[in-house]
Amino acid sequence: MYYRATYPSPVGVITLACDGSNLVGLWIEGQKYHGNTILEDMIENNDLPILDTAKKWLDRYFAGEQPNISELPLAPVGSEFRQGIWHILCEIPYGKVITYGDIAKKMAAKMKKESMSSQAVGGAVGHNPISIIIPCHRVVGSNGSLTGYAGGVHTKVKLLELEGADMSRLFIPTKGTAL
Structure with a gap:
């Protein structure tokens, strides 16, 4: 099962997706291939810790800080x-x-x-x-x-x-x- 939440950013609305514990997607509104690696419906959920952690990471990134990629559990779907x-x-x-x-x-x-x-x-x-x-x-x-x-x-x-x-x-x- 996959979950999603949105995040307003300086480059447009971002959709975040997770499997409950790992981040599996981050797409900017209008982006080519938006959500194409998730083959099932994503359920809106703004209360998952991983999505909250990703939003805080993005807050720091857009504030000009340099958050480390390793701070987030990533599980992109691909070959x-x-x-x-x-x-x-x-x-x-x-x-x-x-x-x-x-x-x-x-x-x-x-x-x-x-x-x-x-x-x-x-x-x-x-x-x-x-x-x-x-x-x-x-x-x-x-x-x-x-x-x-x-x-x-x-x-x-x-x-x-x-x-x-x-x-x-x-x-x-x-x-x-x-x-």
């Missing part, structure tokens, strides 16, 4: 490959960015492969079910393009600016899937 990519995302430091290619190299090494497709990585990053907390907004194109964020490129910019990321070499593409 072993996606889980591996999401684990790498959790290692990206606050306020820093990494490229899809860099993640592909790390994942290839983990899987003892010579190389890996950046597009495969992009698919896993884009389907991250716990946005913001598993920081997929910190992934950029190799040329500095702010592309590929399911919550929208302008939300990605807001989150990176909130974190104080160096935006000097980053740019919004004029066309692409993130717009």
Whole structure:
């Protein structure tokens, strides 16, 4: 059984989802793939400790603090490959960015492969079910393009600016899937 609650944030209304003890989802209203990893109905419940803990984590995050991902029990639903990519995302430091290619190299090494497709990585990053907390907004194109964020490129910019990321070499593409 899954439960949900909403959280008003500076980037829009957020839906939080849990299995009762672990956070399984965090989606920004209007986000691509919103709730797609939860295949059954989610029951509204604002009285679960995990959802309260997640809301407090978000309060601190949006206040400019740097809450640690490890403070929350996360259980995103996805394949072993996606889980591996999401684990790498959790290692990206606050306020820093990494490229899809860099993640592909790390994942290839983990899987003892010579190389890996950046597009495969992009698919896993884009389907991250716990946005913001598993920081997929910190992934950029190799040329500095702010592309590929399911919550929208302008939300990605807001989150990176909130974190104080160096935006000097980053740019919004004029066309692409993130717009």
